[in-house]
Amino acid sequence: MRNFLAALLFGASALAGAGAAAAQNGPLRIEIDQGVIEPLPYAVPDFIPETSAASEFANQIARVIASDLSGTGLFREVPASAHISKVTGFDNPVKYADWKAVNAQALITGAVSVNGNRLTVRFRGYDVFAENELGTGLQFTGTTEGWRRMAHKVSDAIYSRITGESGYFDSRVVYVSESGPKNDRRKRLAIMDYDGANVQYLTNSAALVLAPRFSPTGDRVLYTSYESGFPQIHVLDVGKVQRKILSSGDGIMSFAPRFAPDGRTVVYSQTQGGNTDLYSMDIATGAKARLTSAPSIETAPSFSPDGSQIVFESDRSGSQQLYVMPVGGGEARRISFGKGRYGTPVWSPRGDMIAFTKQNKGRFHIGVMRTDGSEERLLTASFLDEGPTWAPNGRVIMFTRESQGSTGRALLYSVDITGRNLKPVKTPDGASDPAWSPLQQ
Amino acid sequence: MQTGTKISLAGHGLLMGWVVFGAWFPSEPLPFEVQQVALISAEQFEKLSQQRQAPQVSPEPAPLNEPEAVQPAPEPAPQPDPEPEITRPEPVAPAEPDPQVAVLPEPQPEPDVPVELPSAVEEPEVPSLVPQVAPEAQQRPSDRVAPVPVxxxxxxxxxxxxxxxEVAPEEGAETEQEVQEATAPEEASDRIVTEENEGEELVASAAPAASLRPRTRPARPQPQPEEVVEAAQPAEPEQPAEEPAADTSSAVEDALAEALAGGADAEAPEPSGPPLTLGxxxxxxxxxxxxxxxxxxxxxxxxxxxxxxxxxxxxGKPDGxxxxxxxxxxxxxSAAKQAYEAARRAxxxxxxxxxxxxxxxxxxxxDIEMTFNPERMRIK
Known part of the structure; x- marks a missing residue:
């Protein structure tokens, strides 16, 4: 009987299979919901020098582009030693088969010419396996001194075309340069390209400076200086090298300033009568408004990109936590509820995340969370990590990492918001308190 | 004594003599080395022993002499002056020198408005024989995330x-063997490993923290209702009722029904033939x-x-x-375009x-329609 049933079942299954086969109308349909996350291989052969004076730039520009793209952790360069064919002319047809053979999925070609002090860079990007161009080719013209910026602009364009989001290579970072032993550290403001190149110092080390912050257009920097013996907020015009004190009143300590997205208002902390609260100030008129009035310490304010809300840290609940309130002040909503203490919140330029410093069980972390406090994710863990700042595209975070011991020093690090690609940022001396500029125009 | 025995005795005697006095017991003395030994005093021995000990580490290292801080005022600008005609206004010196401000920051020359270039000449498709080169090794292989850890x-x-x-040609083999290079999938993790979670054990996190106490033994299953048994054996009613039989018959019925239902669509035009199996x-x-x-x-x-x-x-090759x-x-x-391009590359x-x-x-x-759903790939 069992044999009979088995035979019947087999026959029915066959019939069912045949029926199902016949029932498949149209194309075969499958769903792919698992993939891989790995750097995308690309090739960037040396750009073609179209004039003799362009030879020195042809290789350097290609190297900066490769450094930019590979530095993101999203791309991996196929080294020149593996290239099969050479790019001999900017307008020559691309031999896709040669690039497929070395598994280069993207190809960047370019040409450089120099006429006097004018540098012209042309480039094209290719999707090798699709055998078509990644967007249209572009041409930049500038001075020879600005060749690195032009390379960064090419990188931004390529990054944007492959990932679909804007780049962050043509940007700068202002930070506090630190030198000297830990108990006598000299600090001065410095500014550099995002990758650590072109370091320039904005102040001398006569007075302690802290927490520089870029304006939304990147032309001014707010910072806290102890020049007068107590903390005061200064605003420095980066182009004109003119600075101005944003006075809160004689003998009143003000610190932790941050520009509003409109660039006209500053929000900061002010300590008066032993209590620290948040205030806003119109830069042009000096008019102030008090935003909080709790008996606790409120500090480290940061605007949402639309300028409607402020995230800040406060110990009003008994421990240091993060809160969000309307830009004009009012009821604050606590958003951090995990174990440990939270501080230095910074709203992402995309508006979707808040980066913060977390201290728990003797370790410091840089983390991100949604603006309602959900989906908290810690990206780093070390002896001392603090002070995150966002890249202009909201994809990368730079922060300060200080090593342990009397010889420990502060350095800048960057990490992707997924927690991947953690790496130090090259600076000539110790460095802390980074603030990332917007993309340069 | 027979002649053969004599010969054997003589042969064995010669062999034993050769072994004893010849090869196995050479008379030459073994080579040996002579080392000069010197006597040293206890103080000298103590001194030598101390030299081999690890250096003493002071609890706090002596602070290094920091170089003198360079006065920033006369600091040379790392960048030459940019071309003034480009975009940014010429930096204006402040009316009064500011002792706090150190160096005029050099604004980077700004490139002109980018110009779009015409497309390059399309490369005609030329079949070429190119060597298959293995992809370059990644700098950080563990950064790769794949569905299955490797x-x-x-x-x-x-x-x-x-x-x-790897298969190497065997020396002296009669048949020619095909040389095969050792290959393996690239190293991968099934999640993003960050500095924060790199020490975590996946198994530990997936396992329950505590095991539940087993529940009491479930009640015995009730005997199958009579009508189910009857429905299970329409062909041979004398067969005793069994639980698996009921399930099987149900499956048979379902399969038959499905087959018959499918039969209604059997006249569908395309595609025809056996379907792909799940595998x-x-x-x-x-x-x-x-x-x-x-x-x-x-x-x-x-x-x-x-x-x-x-x-x-x-x-089996896709038509691009x-x-x-x-x-x-x-x-x-824009996002759909990027997602489509990644799917097309795949x-x-x-x-x-x-x-x-x-x-x-x-x-x-x-003809295939592939749905690329990245929901499970957002945060690995």
Whole structure:
């Protein structure tokens, strides 16, 4: 009987299979919901020098582009030693088969010419396996001194075309340069390209400076200086090298300033009568408004990109936590509820995340969370990590990492918001308190 | 004594004599080395012993002399002056020198407005024989995230989709052996490993923290209702009722019903022939997923599901010109474009040698619609 049933079942299954086969109308349909996350291989052969004076730039520009793209952790360069064919002319047809053979999925070609002090860079990007161009080719013209910026602009364009989001290579970072032993550290403001190149110092080390912050257009920097013996907020015009004190009143300590997205208002902390609260100030008129009035310490304010809300840290609940309130002040909503203490919140330029410093069980972390406090994710863990700042595209975070011991020093690090690609940022001396500029125009 | 015995005795005697006085017991003295030994005093020995001890480490290292801080005022600008005519205004010196401000920051020359370039000449498709070069080794192999974790391959192992041992030609073999290079899949983790979670054990996190106490023994199952037994054996009513029989008969009924229902559609025009089995579909799914790299996609693109249509030739290779985006959901037009391009790369890359599909079922897989859903890939 069992044999009979088995035979019947087999026959029915066959019939069912045949029926199902016949029932498949149209194309075969499958769903792919698992993939891989790995750097995308690309090739960037040396750009073609179209004039003799362009030879020195042809290789350097290609190297900066490769450094930019590979530095993101999203791309991996196929080294020149593996290239099969050479790019001999900017307008020559691309031999896709040669690039497929070395598994280069993207190809960047370019040409450089120099006429006097004018540098012209042309480039094209290719999707090798699709055998078509990644967007249209572009041409930049500038001075020879600005060749690195032009390379960064090419990188931004390529990054944007492959990932679909804007780049962050043509940007700068202002930070506090630190030198000297830990108990006598000299600090001065410095500014550099995002990758650590072109370091320039904005102040001398006569007075302690802290927490520089870029304006939304990147032309001014707010910072806290102890020049007068107590903390005061200064605003420095980066182009004109003119600075101005944003006075809160004689003998009143003000610190932790941050520009509003409109660039006209500053929000900061002010300590008066032993209590620290948040205030806003119109830069042009000096008019102030008090935003909080709790008996606790409120500090480290940061605007949402639309300028409607402020995230800040406060110990009003008994421990240091993060809160969000309307830009004009009012009821604050606590958003951090995990174990440990939270501080230095910074709203992402995309508006979707808040980066913060977390201290728990003797370790410091840089983390991100949604603006309602959900989906908290810690990206780093070390002896001392603090002070995150966002890249202009909201994809990368730079922060300060200080090593342990009397010889420990502060350095800048960057990490992707997924927690991947953690790496130090090259600076000539110790460095802390980074603030990332917007993309340069 | 027989002659043979004499010869044997003489032979053995000679052999024993040669062994004893000849090869096995050479009379030459063994070579030896002579070393000069000097006597030293206890103080000298103590001194030598101390030299081999580890250096004493002071609890606090002596602070290093920091170089004198350079006065920043006369600091040379690292960049030469930019060309003044470009975009940014000429920096204006402040009316009064500011002692705090150190150096005039040099604004970078700003490139002019970019100019779009015409497309390059299209390269005619020329079949060429090119060597297959294995992909370059990654700088940080553990950064790769794949559906299934892969251990680090042995050194000198080429990266390939399948794992195979090295086969070297055997010396003296009569038949010629095919040389085979050792290959293995690239190292991968099944999650993003950050500094914060790199020490965590996946198994530990997946296991329950405590085990529940077993529940009391469930009640015995009630005997099957009479009507089920009857329904189970319409052909042979004398068969005793059994629980599996009831299930089987139900499955048979279901299968028959499904087959009959399918029979109604048997006249559907295309495609015809046997369908792909689940295993064959899974193999295709896995093959494409191994090349579907979402690592460089934007957040918006990772929220976008795209359906991509593709036609395959009979050797399983995708026709590049047939690949097209049919629909997209969840993201902007730009995000859909990026998501589609990543999907297209996956199909072309992993299909360049032909997908492993049964040729006899070509009609079933000639046209495929692949849905690329990145929901599970957003945060690994």
């Amino acid at each position: 251990a680090r391959p042995e050194p000198d192992t080429a990266v390939a989709e399948i794992e195979q041992p 064959e579909k899974d193999a295709l799914r896995v093959a494409v997923s191994q090349c579907w790299n979402v690592g460089s996609l934007s957040t918006d693109a990772l929220n976008t599901t795209v359906v991509v249509g593709v036609s395959l030739s009979e050797d 010109s047939s690949i097209r985006m049919l629909t997209s959901t969840g993201g902007s037009v 199909i072309i890359r992993c299909g360049r040698n032909g997908f492993n599909l049964p040729p006899e079922k070509y009609a079933q897989w000639r």
